[in-house]
Amino acid sequence: MQNTVSTPKYQSKQIRLAVTIFYFCTGLIFSSWASRIPTIKNALGISEGELGGLLLVMPIGEVVTLALVGKMVATYGSKNVFRIGILGYVFLLLAIPFATSFLTLAAILTCFGIFSNSCNIAINTQGVDVEKVYNRSIMSSFHGAWSLAGFVGALIGLVLMNFDIDILTHFIIILVIILGIFFSQQKYLFDHEPVSDEEKKGFVKPDKTLIQLGIIGFLGMATEGTMFDWSGVYFHEIVQAPEKWTTLGYAAFMITMASGRFIGDKFIERFGKRRVLQVSGILMGTGLLISVFFPTLILCTMAFMLVGLGVACTVPTVYSVAGQHKTINPGVALAMVSSISFLGFLLGPPLIGYIAELFDLRYSYALFAIFGYILAMMVTKIKLFKG
Structure with a gap:
């Protein structure tokens, strides 16, 4: 049995706005940290290899606590978990x-990853609750926020660095913003009715459906992580773009991914989740092959835009479907699917590097292009995606 949403105390539009704002807040915290990575690296005298290790401890902290957070959401409700999570995070x-x-x-980053994961599972559970109230797909727009x-976050970091504002002052500004939003908006989040004692017990075995959703999420997040970490390198080494244009591919990918998430729900409503995910996989594969x-x-920039569109709706749709599982609590179901999906984000970029070291970066991208087509074929065969 799932936990159920209590009758909303506030208007659905106000609840949706609050959930959207909190998605934005979690993204702002993460991007604020990311914008200062080079400065922190130089300040502590950290080598490239040590930085790679630091960037790994955060997702490891997230992965190892996924099941625990899912159980906490089922037991205490996503609202309570999120309230504690975002305060710890900031x-x-x-x-x-x-x-x-x-x-x-x-x-610090290990704990940062744990609280990031708490926010992730809890706010996605809230997103599923909002979808149930609206009775239509709106998860992609949340991820767009x-x-x-x-x-x-990147823009704020850039502006503050240009004015020689130190990291502590930068992060205090973010803290003030987050706390102001938290105290004004947290009351609008969904409350949940208590779950059964059976749901509070230990590990719940994932069924075939959740495993399949996890694999689809794995393929999508592996591609997304690869584009985050390797786009600039690809433009530098393979495209041999001028130095000032090496970030063009990454920017093109990010713009279309964000835009695709804001308009993705419209396409899901019109064409259904199966068709949108099929096209998403084809766009991912085709963009990488181009x-x-x-x-x-020019062609690589356009290709990365296609990949961004392909990635845009994949994970939000997978999370949306997982959270609507008929027999498993949404928080637990999301934790299960996230456990598998996030491994793609964790393992994808290193795999690209190993293949590139042995052969060539283009071989790596060619392999990941296959992921997109596998995703499209899996969605075609899974009965779950009927609409």
Whole structure:
């Protein structure tokens, strides 16, 4: 039995706005940290290899606590978990400038990842609840708010760095913004009725449906992670773009991914989840293949835009379907699917690097193009995607 949403105390539009704003907040916290990575690296004298290790401890912290967070959401409700999670998340952001060594920063980032994951599972559970109230797909627009926060966070970081504002002051500004939003909006989040004692017990075995959704999410997040980490390198080494244009591919990908998430719900309503995911997989695969066979500045930019559109709706749709599972609590179901999906984000970029080291970066992109077509074929055969 799932936990059920209590009768909303506020208007559905106000609840949806609050959930959207909190998606934005989680994205703003993450992008604020990401915008300062180079500065932190230089301040602590961290090597490239050590930085790679630091960037790994955060997702590891997320993955190892996925099942625990899912159980907490089922037991205490996503509203309570999110309220604690976002406060821990933003105060740990503030703790980062106080790190004095590799080990202290690693410890902070591990906890940062755990609270990030708490926010992720809890707010996606809230997103599923909002979809139930509206009785239509709106999950992609929520994830669009997270993507938009990535741009805003990067822009804030850029502006503050140009004015020589130190990291601590930067993160205090973010803290004030988040706390102001938190205290004004948290009351609008959904309350949940208590779940049964059976749901509170230990591990719930994932069924075939959740495993399939997890694999689809894995393929989508592996591609997304690859584009995040390797787009600039691809434009530098394969496209051989001028230095000032090496970030063009990444920007093109991010713009279409964010835009696709804001308009994705409209396409899902019109064409159904199956058709949208089929097209998403084809766009991912085709975009990557174009970049492999035609590594020119213009064509690669257009190709990365296709990949961004392909990635846009994949994970939001998978999470939406997982959260509507008929027999497993939404928080637990989301945790299960996220566990498998996030492995793609974790393992995809290193896999690209290993293949590139042995052969060539284009071979890596060609392999990941196959992921998109596998995704499209899986969606075609899964009976779950009927609408």
